[in-house]
Amino acid sequence: MVSTTKTILTPLSTTASRSFKPPAPTCRFFFLHNSHFSSNSSIKLSHSRCTTHRCLSINSAIKTEELSRETSLSTASSSEESKPTILVSEKLGSAGIDLLRKFGNVDCSYDISSEDLQKKIASCDALIVRSGTKVTREVLEAGKGRLKVVGRAGVGIDNVDLQAATEFGCLVVNAPTANTIAAAEHGIALLAAMARNVSQADASMKAGKWQRNKYVGVSMVGKTLGVLGFGKVGSEVARRAKGLGMCVIAHDPYAPVDRARAIGVELVSFDQAISSADFISTHVPLTPNTKNMFNDDTFEKMKKGVRIINVARGGVIDEDALLRALDSGKVAQAAIDVFAEEPPSKDCKLVKNEKVIVTPHLGASTKEAQEGVAIEIAEAVIDALKGELSATAVNAPMVPPEVLSELAPYVLLAEKLGSIAVQLVSGGDGIRSVKVAYKSAKGPDDMDTRLLRAMITKGIIEPISTSYINLVNADFVAKQKGLRINEARVVVDTYPQLPIHSIQLKISHVDSKFAGAVSDNGEISIEGRVRYGVPHLTRVGSFSVDVSLEGSLILCRQVDQPGMIGQVGKILGDQNVNVSFMSVGRTGKREQAIMAIGVDEAPNKEALKKIGEVSAIEESVFLKL
Numbered sequence: 304m305v306s307t308t309k310t311i312l313t314p315l316s317t318t319a320s321r322s323f324k325p326p327a328p329t330c331r332f333f334f335l336h337n338s339h340f341s342s343n344s345s346i347k348l349s350h351s352r353c354t355t356h357r358c359l360s361i362n363s364a365i366k367t368e369e370l371s372r373e374t375s376l377s378t379a380s381s382s383e384e385s386k387p388t389i390l391v392s393e394k395l396g397s398a399g400i401d402l403l404r405k406f407g408n409v410d411c412s413y414d415i416s417s418e419d420l421q422k423k424i425a426s427c428d429a430l431i432v433r434s435g436t437k438v439t440r441e442v443l444e445a446g447k448g449r450l451k452v453v454g455r456a457g458v459g460i461d462n463v464d465l466q467a468a469t470e471f472g473c474l475v476v477n478a479p480t481a482n483t484i485a486a487a488e489h490g491i492a493l494l495a496a497m498a499r500n501v502s503q504a505d506a507s508m509k510a511g512k513w514q515r516n517k518y519v520g521v522s523m524v525g526k527t528l529g530v531l532g533f534g535k536v537g538s539e540v541a542r543r544a545k546g547l548g549m550c551v552i553a554h555d556p557y558a559p560v561d562r563a564r565a566i567g568v569e570l571v572s573f574d575q576a577i578s579s580a581d582f583i584s585t586h587v588p589l590t591p592n593t594k595n596m597f598n599d600d601t602f603e604k605m606k607k608g609v610r611i612i613n614v615a616r617g618g619v620i621d622e623d624a625l626l627r628a629l630d631s632g633k634v635a636q637a638a639i640d641v642f643a644e645e646p647p648s649k650d651c652k653l654v655k656n657e658k659v660i661v662t663p664h665l666g667a668s669t670k671e672a673q674e675g676v677a678i679e680i681a682e683a684v685i686d687a688l689k690g691e692l693s694a695t696a697v698n699a700p701m702v703p704p705e706v707l708s709e710l711a712p713y714v715l716l717a718e719k720l721g722s723i724a725v726q727l728v729s730g731g732d733g734i735r736s737v738k739v740a741y742k743s744a745k746g747p748d749d750m751d752t753r754l755l756r757a758m759i760t761k762g763i764i765e766p767i768s769t770s771y772i773n774l775v776n777a778d779f780v781a782k783q784k785g786l787r788i789n790e791a792r793v794v795v796d797t798y799p800q801l802p803i804h805s806i807q808l809k810i811s812h813v814d815s816k817f818a819g820a821v822s823d824n825g826e827i828s829i830e831g832r833v834r835y836g837v838p839h840l841t842r843v844g845s846f847s848v849d850v851s852l853e854g855s856l857i858l859c860r861q862v863d864q865p866g867m868i869g870q871v872g873k874i875l876g877d878q879n880v881n882v883s884f885m886s887v888g889r890t891g892k893r894e895q896a897i898m899a900i901g902v903d904e905a906p907n908k909e910a911l912k913k914i915g916e917v918s919a920i921e922e923s924v925f926l927k928l
């Protein structure tokens with residue numbers, strides 16, 4: 304449940320906050336979204352010791368170094384070994400294979416058995432399939448932990464268990480555009496071939512016969528074509544059928560009226576479409592809703608002598624019902640490219656029926672479409688392996704590149720805040736609900752927070768479980784673990800150009816191992832913001848602090864007095880622990896204060912004990928970021 308609050312607040316006060324900052328040279332900040340942040344992009348970071356390149360990935364929110372294009376020659380061979388492995392299980396156009404080979408190790412095991420696929424998949428990062436490979440729960444389970452993306456080189460994803468893929472955090476992408484025309488042309492080819500008995504006449508001649516009277520056909524001009532599913536293929540079929548002089552009507556509850564009008568097609572109800580058409584061509588995806596949408600009842604409503612074309616999916620037509628309708632004469636002819644079971648059995652009655660012409664799922668099979676599909680899917684899979692959000696993602700939110708580039712540093716902040724919040728809870732597993740407030744000058748409708756919510760979830764869950772969280776499965780895993788993320792967008796009077804001013808996390812009904820993080824109303828409360836591209840912690844409980852969220856963090860609560868920074872700094876220095884950032888927030892002079900110390904290395908237990916023993920320090924906690 305996402306709740307929206309429109310509260311006008313003034314910017315958070317920075318009262319009584321003292322910061323110590325080292326000098327600020329430049330550090331490169333790499334995002335996997337390379338169209339926006341390439342190796343040439345650099346953002347100044349206010350942190351002197353940040354030497355690693357940072358990447359934003361949906362598979363692992365932060366990966367360091369691996370995509371740096373400045374990899375030295377000495378590391379070249381190891382990067383060769385660490386290339387991703389991409390299994391291609393069905394014939395894919397060479398242009399796509401070439402692209403994949405430039406990026407990873409490509410294993411073309413065409414027409415692999417499902418047993419072998421289950422064995423192989425455990426060592427693969429990506430799998431590319433067409434319609435012939437069943438990507439079942441078992442396959443995805445076998446690939447769990449390593450398999451990051453399944454690429455469907457085509458449109459229909461009914462052969463991929465999307466639910467299982469989502470549960471295992473495996474992204475599914477498809478190639479939805481490159482074979483549209485091929486499928487539409489095949490639909491028209493089947494329509495014309497059926498109307499003029501081309502297949503049967505051809506077979507008869509090859510058998511040495513000359514049967515001109517037997518194969519008299521029907522004309523297409525002036526006939527009504529009912530298109531079911533007015534999407535990419537359906538509308539291209541309609542356009543071509545108009546060119547043949549047909550009257551075209553279509554049924555698609557989700558199709559825009561103006562697109563239909565532009566082609567001269569009338570959108571009608573399902574019953575109207577099937578009852579008034581001479582030819583019916585189906586172009587819907589196979590879903591629980593469309594499964595067997597052509598059945599005894601719907602055939603009954605059709606015109607006697609109707610002709611059926613199916614270049615969509617076998618399961619859309621109940622094949623036994625179609626046979627009955629052909630036998631009764633309700634359906635005069637059918638042209639079928641796709642079957643409930645592929646390949647159909649050797650004695651499949653539909654294939655053998657004289658009134659039916661068949662092709663072996665050839666809709667997408669033109670040279671041009673196959674090259675296009677191969678490139679489209681190779682690019683989508685490579686992007687996904689790089690951690691970019693794909694425009695053709697089927698089981699993850701599609702985040703437009705411009706939104707992604709704007710939100711990237713906040714995504715890192717969101718994950719770090721989630722991780723800090725959970726580490727402040729004592730016991731660790733009692734979190735049921737987290738309140739998140741996104742403070743921004745932008746209105747609630749101008750902000751897409753799915754990415755941030757996913758990363759907060761990742762930050763919260765990963766430190767306390769073995770679950771692997773990414774954008775694909777974050778909501779699913781949160782739901783499974785009974786974790787509710789209640790989001791509120793709070794309008795604050797701040798810089799309008801900033802996508803988000805700050806993110807605040809609150810956890811109630813839990814105990815904290817650091818009392819200083821508990822606000823007056825008993826909730827663990829932390830807040831952070833992005834400064835110069837770097838996430839900062841800006842509030843702990845009721846204390847304002849300002850510490851860059853890099854490396855790890857030590858929080859100490861003490862009575863404000865001189866010499867504290869020096870004492871703690873010395874303990875850390877003696878252990879060779881490098882302090883990167885230090886900030887003190889206090890309620891007032893010589894009153895309660897919180898010291899937030901960023902450290903590059905994790906101090907050992909002895910150092911942490913010594914810090915805890917400093918007489919003025921009332922409590923301290925070490926947080927791994």
Ligand SMILES: NC(=O)C1=CN([C@@H]2O[C@H](COP(=O)(O)OP(=O)(O)OC[C@H]3O[C@@H](n4cnc5c(N)ncnc54)[C@H](O)[C@@H]3O)[C@@H](O)[C@H]2O)C=CC1
Binds near residue numbers: 459483534555616664
């Ligand atoms: N035989 C082959 O080789 C090929 C088959 N296909 C298949 O063709 C079909 C269409 O593909 P595209 O046009 O690219 O997909 P699309 O997603 O662009 O179009 C599908 C349309 O069906 C509509 N639809 C969904 N449920 C419906 C329902 N119950 N009643 C009416 N309309 C409904 C949707 O609103 C959408 O407009 C898919 O099943 C796809 O797998 C696509 C390419 C090649």
Ligand SMILES: O=C(O)C(=O)COP(=O)(O)O
Binds near residue numbers: 665
């Ligand atoms: O794209 C689709 O939906 C298709 O049905 C094409 O299937 P194919 O890739 O030729 O096995």
